[in-house]
Amino acid sequence: MPDQKNTQSDAYSLILEAIDIGVYRPGDRLVESELAERLGVSRTPVREALQRLETQSLLTRDGRSLIVASLDHNQLAELYIVRSELEGLAARLAARHASAEEIRVLRGMVQDDRQLLNDPQALSRANRRFHKQIHLASHNRFLVQQLDLVHRSMALLATTSLAAEGRGQATLAEHHTIVEAIAKGDGDLAYDTLREHISKAFETRLKLDAASASRYSL
Known part of the structure; x- marks a missing residue:
């Protein structure tokens, strides 16, 4: 039973x-x-x-x-603010604590994900795996738990910002920069580059939402 x-x-x-x-x-x-x-x-x-x-x-x-459920504009902004800070902290801690093996895994993910540029949904799943790997590399269980809650709410977004033209290529370039900052052990740079990465993703999503709203208003 x-x-x-x-x-x-x-x-x-x-x-x-x-x-x-x-x-x-x-x-x-x-x-x-x-x-x-x-x-x-x-x-x-x-x-x-x-x-x-x-x-x-x-x-x-x-x-x-x-x-x-769905997220309105204010809820979306609130979610990205929290995500930006927590993800930045994860990158900062990963720069201090990530093992050589974890860094090689992150580099391998960036390389492998280039094969997915023509498949936004597959790239979105790979993107989640990449960020999760950074969370784990922070070696802080409480931070990982909080980021799991944030990413659970991200499931309420109906589309992926990676579907926007050119965003997939830009995302992988940003991932590369983040990994190299972590590899150097530069916590401040890792924090800043990951927060900038989230900011660009948020900006792209706002543009997609605005374009979608304008189509429905016609």
């Missing part, structure tokens, strides 16, 4: 992953019975997983239904 706690955790992880990869997008309705059938579990762990996601503000109420 499957462990109930593990089943609940699996349901939560699978629903979260489905939101993260865009199976469910902001505004989509999540139906308990349909999810239970899709995941091959009973409705109880699905119900508990949905309650947990609602508590974390990843889902919101629309009448009696639960839908995937």
Whole structure:
């Protein structure tokens, strides 16, 4: 008989992953019975997983239904401010604590990700892996936990800024600069370059959102 706690955790992880990869997008309705059938579990762990996601503000109420939450302009700005500071701190700590092996892994990621420039969705997933590797290289478990929460909220963004023309190439160049700052052990430079990287990503996203809003207003 499957462990109930593990089943609940699996349901939560699978629903979260489905939101993260865009199976469910902001505004989509999540139906308990349909999810239970899709995941091959009973409705109880699905119900508990949905309650947990609602508590974390990843889902919101629309009448009696639960839908995937969306971020308004102010929430988006707040998220990027927090992300910028925490990511910068992770880079600073990585410059102090990253092992030679971790730095080689980061360099390898930048090199390998060049093969994904024509696939924004795959590059977006690779981008998350790259940032996660920097988080781990900080060797600060509490910072990693906070960044996990931030990146969980990033799943509420319906599109990736890497879809913007030229952004993928620029992102990899910025990743290279960040890794080299970490490799030099220059915490201040690593902090500054990663915060600038997040700033450029935010600027790109604002431009994409503005362009999308103008299309809908026509």
